[in-house]
Amino acid sequence: MNCLVFVCAVAVVASLPVAAAHAGDEADPVFGIKTPAGYRDWKLISVAHEEGKLDDLRAVLGNDIAVDAYREGKERFPDGAIIARLAWAYTASEENNKVFGQRQSFVAGAPKEGVQFMVKDSQKYAATGGWGFAQFNDGKPADAAVITACFPCHAPAKAHDFVFTRYAP
Numbered sequence: 001m002n003c004l005v006f007v008c009a010v011a012v013v014a015s016l017p018v019a020a021a022h023a024g025d026e027a028d029p030v031f032g033i034k035t036p037a038g039y040r041d042w043k044l045i046s047v048a049h050e051e052g053k054l055d056d057l058r059a060v061l062g063n064d065i066a067v068d069a070y071r072e073g074k075e076r077f078p079d080g081a082i083i084a085r086l087a088w089a090y091t092a093s094e095e096n097n098k099v100f101g102q103r104q105s106f107v108a109g110a111p112k113e114g115v116q117f118m119v120k121d122s123q124k125y126a127a128t129g130g131w132g133f134a135q136f137n138d139g140k141p142a143d144a145a146v147i148t149a150c151f152p153c154h155a156p157a158k159a160h161d162f163v164f165t166r167y168a169p
């Protein structure tokens with residue numbers, strides 16, 4: 001069985017140049033992930049605001065497998081779980097501020113920083129903690145250099161199965 005897992009991991013790596021060679025292919029160049037259908041309708045896990053150069057408002061959504069795992073307090077996400085991160089410009093709302101009589105309202109502006117996904121498949125993505133990573137900018141997959149930076153930065157969250165976001169009740 002271990003052998004099979006190993007072969008799968010090697011197969012993912014071996015397929016990299018082939019996947020990258022298909023111009024116009026919508027799949028992520030490293031993990032072969034395509035934009036999951038219907039992700040915009042998934043349930044809300046939590047929201048966050050990044051300052052600094054990101055300066056965004058973001059929402060983390062999950063498919064049913066991911067959200068059920070959160071709600072059941074599972075320590076590891078089962079295969080098939082997908083977590084999505086959407087982000088928008090952190091934009092002052094003049095319309096709302098007029099109503100409040102002061103500057104206090106910030107809303108989601110234009111989408112930014114693409115849409116990111118983490119897809120759980122413990123065999124296929126064994127080399128990266130069981131997660132495949134993808135990012136789509138206006139529907140186009142991000143470069144391999146961007147994608148290979150995902151897992152190392154998520155490594156500090158290893159105790160939570162490489163996921164930072166906690167479920168907001």
Ligand code: HEC
Pocket residue numbers: 047048049050060083084085116117118133134135142146147149150151153154162163164165166
């Ligand atoms: C610089 C470090 C860093 C890099 C690089 C990075 N992430 Fe993250 N990611 C984070 C942190 C920290 C959070 C939680 C941010 C927050 O909610 O404020 C996060 C959140 C996420 C989430 C929501 C689930 C979670 O773990 O909280 C997804 C999905 C995600 N990242 C996918 C990706 C993908 C895909 C890439 C590569 C294209 C990537 N990330 C690159 C640090 C990083």
